[in-house]
Every structure is written in C-alpha cells, then in structure tokens.
Amino acid sequence: MAKRVLIKFSGEALANEDGHGIDSKILKFIASQIKPLVDSGVEVGLVVGGGNIIRGVNASKEGIIKRSSGDYMGMLATVINAVALQEALEYFGLAARVQSAIEMNEICEPFIVRRAIRHLEKGRIVIFAAGTGNPFFTTDTAATLRAIEIGSEMIIKATKVDGVYDKDPNKYPDAKKIPRLTYDEALQDNIKVMDDTAIALAKDNSLPIIVCNMFEEGNLYDIIVNQNYEKCSIVSDKKESE
Numbered sequence: 001m002a003k004r005v006l007i008k009f010s011g012e013a014l015a016n017e018d019g020h021g022i023d024s025k026i027l028k029f030i031a032s033q034i035k036p037l038v039d040s041g042v043e044v045g046l047v048v049g050g051g052n053i054i055r056g057v058n059a060s061k062e063g064i065i066k067r068s069s070g071d072y073m074g075m076l077a078t079v080i081n082a083v084a085l086q087e088a089l090e091y092f093g094l095a096a097r098v099q100s101a102i103e104m105n106e107i108c109e110p111f112i113v114r115r116a117i118r119h120l121e122k123g124r125i126v127i128f129a130a131g132t133g134n135p136f137f138t139t140d141t142a143a144t145l146r147a148i149e150i151g152s153e154m155i156i157k158a159t160k161v162d163g164v165y166d167k168d169p170n171k172y173p174d175a176k177k178i179p180r181l182t183y184d185e186a187l188q189d190n191i192k193v194m195d196d197t198a199i200a201l202a203k204d205n206s207l208p209i210i211v212c213n214m215f216e217e218g219n220l221y222d223i224i225v226n227q228n229y230e231k232c233s234i235v236s237d238k239k240e241s242e
Contacts, residue, residue: 050077071135101133158214163233
C-alpha cells in the first residue's frame with residue numbers, strides 16, 4: 001500500500017453535462033472514492049484544474065486578455081474547485097485543508113510545505129490550489145511539483161479513460177492501451193499523459209505517474225491500497241519487461 005499519494009483531477013471532470021460549472025453529484029462521487037483511502041491510512045494530497053470554469057490559454061486566444069492574466073484567472077478557478085472539493089470531503093466527515101499558491105487568507109491557507117506535510121501526517125487531506133502561483137505553468141506541472149515537495153510515492157492522473165493509449169480511444173476504435181511506458185516514451189508527440197514539463201519533472205525525481213479512470217467505482221482504492229495496476233497505465237523509469 002502506498003503511504004502518501006497525490007491525485008490530480010482535471011477541472012473538466014467536475015463539470016455539468018454542458019461542460020461547465022460544478023456538478024455536485026461528481027463532487028460526492030470523488031469524495032466517496034477518497035474516503036476509503038483515508039480510512040485505510042493513506043495520506044492524500046489533491047490538485048484540481050480549473051478548466052470547467054476558465055482556461056488561461058482559451059481566455060487569451062483573442063489577444064484582448066494577456067496570457068499571464070488569463071493564467072491567473074485560471075488559478076482563481078482552481079481555488080473555486082478546491083473549496084468545492086473541501087466541502088464535499090467534509091460532507092463525508094473527512095478533514096480537509098485548501099492551500100493556495102496565491103495568498104487569500106479569508107478563503108484558504110497559503111501553501112507552506114511543512115504545514116502541508118503536518119496536515120497529511122494528522123490524516124487531513126490537503127488540496128493544493130492556484131497551480132504553482134506562476135503563469136505559463138499547467139496544473140499538471142503544479143501537481144507534479146507538489147507531489148515531489150510532499151514526498152508522495154506516486155502521482156495519480158485521474159482521467160476519463162483507463163490508461164495511456166497510442167491515440168485517442170474516444171476517436172479511434174483501434175487505439176491500443178500501453179500498460180507501462182518510460183518517461184521518454186511518454187514525451188512522444190502522439191502520447192498524451194501530462195504536459196512535457198510535468199513529465200520531465202517526474203523523470204528527474206523518479207516519480208511514477210499512474211493514469212487511471214476516475215469514474216470507476218473503487219478504482220483508486222484498488223490501485224493505491226491493493227496495488228492492482230491492471231486497470232491503469234504506469235509511467236516510470238523502466239518498463240516491466242526490463
């Protein structure tokens with residue numbers, strides 16, 4: 001069983017059927033999947049994107065809003081999602097703290113790595129918001145950075161598919177799943193795991209990346225506690241056959 005993990009959710013995963021806003025049923029489902037992990041003694045950190053509200057790259061594409069300003073808007077969106085996740089977790093009786101890379105003391109704590117680790121040690125879930133606090137960096141990179149800072153054993157990229165494929169499985173019926181791949185293979189143009197900066201950071205720190213389906217009941221528990229990796233893909237230093 002992994003002792004400490006960081007789970008990355010996309011903001012779009014929280015959205016309503018129209019792709020926007022926050023669906024309370026999804027919040028409830030996510031919290032219900034995290035509770036068994038905490039009950040089993042796993043220390044859990046979370047990062048959630050903000051794409052269900054706004055994405056910096058989209059906000060700035062017409063040239064009216066600067067890219068840096070668009071990215072700051074996206075960081076604020078992640079704080080909204082983080083507070084929503086905190087509420088859902090507390091609804092299930094779990095202790096949770098939001099730590100933001102941009103200070104907003106009336107809403108959440110500032111990110112302080114030692115305080116975050118102390119929360120984790122006390123069984124509290126820590127939700128890291130506002131990305132890295134810098135424009136031009138994605139929440140994938142923020143998640144990888146936070147995972148390394150808190151000493152996570154792995155980072156879990158919770159998506160809508162059960163792993164990494166050689167092409168989009170939603171568009172191509174002949175797409176093939178890749179159960180295990182190296183960091184260098186994950187950096188290939190046709191493989192979409194995380195952005196290149198996040199993968200390079202994981203490689204430099206030998207941090208395994210697990211890609212799995214967040215919407216499958218009990219999947220996170222099976223991977224983290226039971227160490228069952230059949231329904232996911234693993235990016236690490238070496239392939240299983242090596």
